[in-house]
Amino acid sequence: MYEQVVVSADWLAGRLDEVRVIDVRDAWEFDGIGHVPGAANVPFAAFRSEAGDEGMLPGRETWEALLSNAGVGPDDDVVAYDDTHGVFAARFLVTAELYGHPPERLHLLDGDFSAWNREHETTSESSPPPETDYAVRDPERSPLVDYETVLDALDDADTVVVDTRDPGEYAEGHLPGAVNLDWRELVDDETRGLKPESERSDILADVGVTPDTRVILYCNTARRISHTYVVLRSLGYENVGFYEGSLTEWTERGGPVETA
Incomplete structure (x- = not known):
């Protein structure tokens, strides 16, 4: 394993x-x-x-x-x-x-x-994958959080709500009290990989995201938060909420939004 x-x-x-x-x-x-x-x-x-x-x-x-x-x-x-x-x-x-x-x-x-x-070597040839019969299972523990959970978290001083979109999108409208951390801030443009672990930890700490905090992530359609979620997992964060509905659902349901 x-x-x-x-x-x-x-x-x-x-x-x-x-x-x-x-x-x-x-x-x-x-x-x-x-x-x-x-x-x-x-x-x-x-x-x-x-x-x-x-x-x-x-x-x-x-x-x-x-x-x-x-x-x-x-x-x-x-x-x-x-x-x-x-x-x-x-x-x-x-x-x-x-x-x-x-x-x-x-x-x-x-x-x-x-x-x-x-x-390393690449190829343009494809070999047939082995035959499998994949079956979905209920996860032992799901990071998903719903609209009501996120709404309640806005008033929770022990929770950091993180907007992983770019600063321009954040300025146009974001969840009240959310901090902005563009997912690309954790990536090294030259290597295309993640920045060193210590640097990632410092960037997260600068917006109040530390291993002992409860974190809830959102973007527009849950693509960008996926990357930040994986980064947090790689750093050992355990209390991370993944708002799958993100801003798309939030605005459809009339959730409060503030501008920068």
Whole structure:
């Protein structure tokens, strides 16, 4: 069992025969640009749906079909990657956790596809994945929080509500009292991977997010908070709420909004 949340390209290279690798880029990138050998392609658009379950979750049957077709078993170690600093891959991993895949078996490739491409072999050939019959399970513990929980948290001095959108979006309107932490602040633009752990911890502490605080994350459609959620998991944070409905549901339900 591997409990590292974020893994390096070298880590993955030594375990290609032991893990299932998921590439969430578009099919033309997977085939035309190349991919990690043995990876299965599950494009981001395939697991996002406004007609599925809560928020943008795709629905249980859709998820089961996608993972079965990708050859993922219910207890496989899964490594996901994209070419956008990991934000789309993180969304895949959070979706897997919410549908009951063991969280300790879910891993994000640090530095996205470019980290692999710089040092390791890629391929444009695809081999059929093993046949699986993936079944969704209820997670032992779900990070999901609903509208009412978030509304109550606005008046809770022991909870930090974090808006992971960019400062311009935050200024236009955000949940009252929320702090702004653009998810990209935790990423090193040069390496495309996460900033060093100590630097990440300092950035989080600057907005009041520390391991002993209760944290609730939101953005617009729960994509960007997926990346921040994975980062917090990698740092050992345990009390993190994931508002799947995010600002889309919040405004639809008439939740209070303030401007900067």
